[in-house]
Amino acid sequence: MCVRETSEYFSLSHDLKMSGIYTLIIKLTNNDRQGLPKVKSLISKYMRSPLTPEMATQEVQLNETLAHLKTESETLKSKLEEERAKLHDVELHQVAEKVEGLGQFVMKTRRTLKGHGNKVLCMDWCKDKRRIVSSSQDGKVIVWDAFTTNKEHAVTMPCTWVMACAYAPSGCAVACGGLDNKCSVYPLSLDKNENLAAKKKSVAMHTNYLSACSFTNSDMQILTSSGDGTCALWDVESGQLLQSFHGHAADVLCLDLAPSETGNTFVSGGCDKKANVWDMRSGQCIQSFETHESDINSVRYYPSGDAFASGSDDATCRLYDLRADREVAIYSKESIIFGVSSVDFSLSGRLLFGGYNDYTINVWDVLKGTRVSILFGHENRVSTLRVSPDGTAFCTGSWDHTLRIWA
């Protein structure tokens, strides 16, 4: 296409590189969602003179409708904030004043798991409280007994960047996926020599990368989120799509299932800075929170299921109260300016652990909003963090190729 050669020409001159035309054309060649007709209209937009008179009127009409929708949106948003504020009679830190302060913490690395040859992207605990599954950039998925540090199973996926992995509730299978746009389930075996890839089952199919996956209360269903902007619930046995969830305006990066007695909701976070709560039965978004200033990389429910925390590229973690329908706390510090990749609560909900892109782990007092500890050790960004099922430890995975267990 002629546009490529144009960019080469522009690369000759540094000044032109900095000019808007070059930027525009780079956008067009890199973003393959734009087709040739759109190229023309965008160029005309940039040059401020329409290519044809009717394109000009069409554009004006479209802008008017968009402007109308936008004002309506703004009015409704402020009305919602008004309603929320009416019931806001106390701040979290006020309620927390009556609560005892926390003592000093001694948290250390108790295990370092080495075996991945590349960036560790995701991990999950088995319900037996000691085994974990982890996935990495080079396509490897490993099941470890973290207590003994033995590697028990290893699978090589046909794709790179396996960004999601999950352990089945029974402990008999693992699920994983990434740039292959799919989520596959591998039944595990007691026979160390068995080739697990032979029994692999392809369950979920998205139109873009898989960012997260989680089994529901049984091995029979999987919930997934994807770069294609949707989440979906799948039947493992048949691969059938049971429910899809639309509402995010951009890549969905994370999800977490509610630990409630009904177990019918889950929360997701995305690149549109929104955290959405979904009803699994109807596929409807029932609550939404938009207070973060950048991509939400991680969401995790408070153990009671009445609140959830989120971690974002804007370097803050936030707590959202579902019953009051509002954000109730921001966990941040002037000196923390690098994004949070992953968050999780301790068993009682008092502590919030966050893995950050500056290689550290910050531990927050959920009630008082203060940071109670900072942990060093990883040599590259912490990409994933989960507390063990019985709360005795938490595990972090990092781009430095290792996993660490902390207690």
Place this chain on the structure above:
Amino acid sequence: RKTGRVRDWGKQRKLEGIVVEMQDPQVGVKGSDQKLNVTTIPHVIAGQEIITWIANKMKTPLEEAHVFGTMLVAYGYIYPLQNHKKLVMSNDTSLYRFQTPYFWPAQKWVPEDSDYAIYLAKRNIRKKGMLEPYEQVHYNHLHEWLNHKWDFIVMQATEQYKAGKERKKADRVVFDCQERAYWIVNRPPRQTHSALDCGPERLIDPNKDEVTGQYNIFYQQAIMRSKVKSSVSLGALVKYITTYKNHDAFLAPCLPSNPWQTDNDSYWTLNMRRVDVPTKMRVERWSFSLFELLSDLRGRDDFKIFLKKEFSGENLAFWEAAEELKWGTASSMSTKAETIFKTFLAPGAPRWINIDGRTMGLTVKGLEHPHRYVLEAAQTHVFLLMKKDTFFRYLKSPVYKDIQKKARNPEPHNFSPNQLEQNSLNRGVGIHPIILWQQEEEEKAKAAAASAPVDVKAMMSKIDRKK
């Protein structure tokens, strides 16, 4: 091998601000000139000076300032003079320089493969065979896939090389250092961790403003939805924390000891699924809520013993069957629905559950075309019944009081350093979850076979005869 671009430009601007301040002649870090081979490089600073400056400026401990310093190197705002491939800051006399703003991460100018090719070609022209192995690999790859414009690339490289020769030697050395540092950050060798290595591209630009009409409907619904006062909901969060405080291993000691800390896994053995005698902590946790009691299968067993004595096991049995339906495979749903109807809902069913007429009507109608959530209303009704009545009677019952008494309170471990050493060499392997799962399935099958559905009528007449 496409990696994503930096997404949060607000943060980049913050970093830039700090880096500019660091170079301020009045308040910044003091640099000095450093001799390197035969040339002198100006404005060189030691790692420890930078870290001390950051600690003072941001009012943080040295360790955190150190982390921040490493991030500045990982982003390419500062580069190391020695050991140039390791993008970390060392808290010692190791030397660094500030990168020229021309080579800072830029929003508008993404380093293209063609730029990299020109750079490598230029190095090749200067001194053949000067490329490092990983660079040679890149070079060969680029030569292959950019072959159609290789003439153009070589032409550019030659021009830049000629322009470089016209500079003063000192300037040239500095520029070469800067350019090399730029490419280490943007095309890191395998063992190097660069902060610009962002992972796969995220598809949608968060900086673009998008408005869709569907959000307006959502906002309207959200405005109508009932909410709870903050004092009430926050109070509940605090209450939860207070209730579970002693069960949180990070806040209170685990008895007998935390396996991760002492390498002794007694804690897990004592809390297995099918222990005869549970621990006191575990039994206490059952009393926190019906959800806790049912989630712990050992607790659920105990609850079932109580229900059997009360002849009211059908509610829990129905709840369990409804869970099986909800979370089961799509193909098994119709069969399960039918069994559930026959056992619990049909008139005269052997384990008939007592729910209100309206819910029963809706449920039975729904079962004509069963779906995953067809039992939702009935299940919720039954759960609430158990939660508000049966659960509290259980906690006051002899069954629960009995297990509370029987429950064991393990003595805390007190290992000597030698014993800890021994523990770490003898870590128990436990039982594999697959084996446990197989055992569970066997137990379930046995239990199902043993318990024929209770014939309520027969039971009733038996009681009548006794009177």
